[in-house]
Amino acid sequence: MAAFLGIDTSNYTTSAAVYDAKSNLIIHQKKLLPVEIGALGLKQSDAVFCHVKQLPVIMEQLSALQPAFDFDAVGYSARPRDAEGSYMPCFLVGECAARSIAAALKIPAYGFSHQAGHIAAALYSVKRLDLMNRRFIAFHVSGGTTDCLLVSPGKEQLLDINQIASSLDLKAGQAIDRVGVMLGLPFPAGRHLEELALTSSTRFKITPTIRGMDCCLSGLENICKRMVVDGKPSCDIAFYCIEHIAATLDKMTELVLKEYGNLPIIYAGGVMSNSIIRARFTEKYGGMFAEPEYSSDNAAGVAILTASKAGQLR
Template identity: 30%
Template sequence: MTVNILAIESSCDETSASVISDGKVLNNIIATQSVHEKYGGVVPELASRAHQQHIIPVVHEALSQSGVSKASLSGVAFTRGPGLMGSLLVGGSFAKSFAFALGIPLIEVNHMEAHILAHFIEDPKPTFPFICLTVSGGHTQLVLVRDYMEMEVVGETLDDAVGEAFDKIAKLLGLPYPGGPHLDKLAAEGNPRAFAFPVTSMKGLDFSFSGIKTAVMYFLKERLRDDPDFVKARMADICASVQFTLISMLLIKLKKASTMYRVKQIAIAGGVSANSGLRNTLAEVAEETGWQVFIPRMEYCTDNAAMIAMAGYIKYQYGIFCDLEVSPSAKMKIGKNG
């Protein structure tokens, strides 16, 4: 019997739906929200309202494109968390109602687990065990993946996520929102060793990115005091130096984790895995260390329902369903250190 899953993702500011059939993702429909651009960041209330506007058209498009009828669906998967509570509530409520009306199983998916399981949408796919560096605007984690449903967070940020550091530093530089991609593009034109920024070192495999934001802020204040045109004149070099420092902080811990757990299969996931500097650096390190590096296609790196579909399909195979009383959650459920 064919297993068809409808998946819904609404954790932040992307409303997305996807249909997966027997493990093959048929589509990945995403509606973006431009309303946040003038605020320089996601406004939770506006995000949840936009989800309410987008969710029915997005789900309709996903089902229409896939050729899978509602009657042929085996289950409905949705993002339970972590994420913005209002946004999660819209997607979760829709998914529950849809599953209830059709009398089919409801499957809750952890957003961060889904980013990791996005590696199984297409070939090449990692084999177990592997270490996944999950990097986004809200999370930075090192996860030891022993099996589809057995993941352990072995390191994480103690303050800001690396994606947040990229975006906030980009905002200090006057770059448009979201700033991370703009900073990445400019960094490709600059000298990564033009300016030295501090590399924060934490014990074990944990990260900290709050210090570099403060360092860049004071650096800019000092330089602009002497030369009002400094940022404009040296923008590419500043971006390259910031990116070099942030990537160095990630790689220090990733190398340590690889050695500690004797794992050479390395994956990256989350929105920041689209960063060209990180991708290029990983390719260089892989040649030095013998790592096998796995990076999903660009559309599966940012928030999307295809990764929720894959996670939902895997959980369906395991018979892991939830009841209709489940509520959204902003908390992580992946275990840390056992």
């Protein structure tokens, strides 16, 4: 069995996955980090402590799905992005576990960026791992990023990821979570805000704030605050929030395609699991969206990158 273990300990989720290179199948387990009601995330020290408690349980659950593994290599998320100075303490938990496993089994351990893992997981989900060998556009939209990326085949890191557009202030996932908490929804609020938005019948005309190819989203939060004060229905506020983000990403996509040509587009990250956004961009741009389990934080992409690094990707 050519099996490759991936571990990702992000600021939101503890996750582990195994990629079987012979069958091209993945099994994975993940668990959200616990956040108190009304809070907007966790301090890094708290996230690290939660991962330390949750990762052994996740590994035990993964092992129960298929008791015997003969790993060829182990991969882990080492940093948020492939950029100088990109660092987040919570990823140290996954790195420590992965390197310890690798040392005990005398197998290689490879570190990747969390962002690269998101992209690889999305490519696996849409059955387009072949794109790892050509240029394409990737949107990574989550609690910590609203990035448009030009991705090319790389060497050491396999994917050469260059940011070509981003949010200049608030990130899309932050906006969703802040509006969700305003409305009394649990954190992270994405799924709950979407369910609420789908009950709205109001339609909005939105002009996104664009600077070059970058965007600004702080105005979205301010508008939603005013809607709350004005007593607007919660479902309409939720729908406005999602529609504002969709309109912003729509304009960014339009500008990027004009600049870089008609390249394949993949949408990854937790925000991109939203069904409202997905339907719009699939129809308009032929955009490829990962299934929700591979769009939100997960270790599947790290396991795939590990197999590729070892020369075993199908």
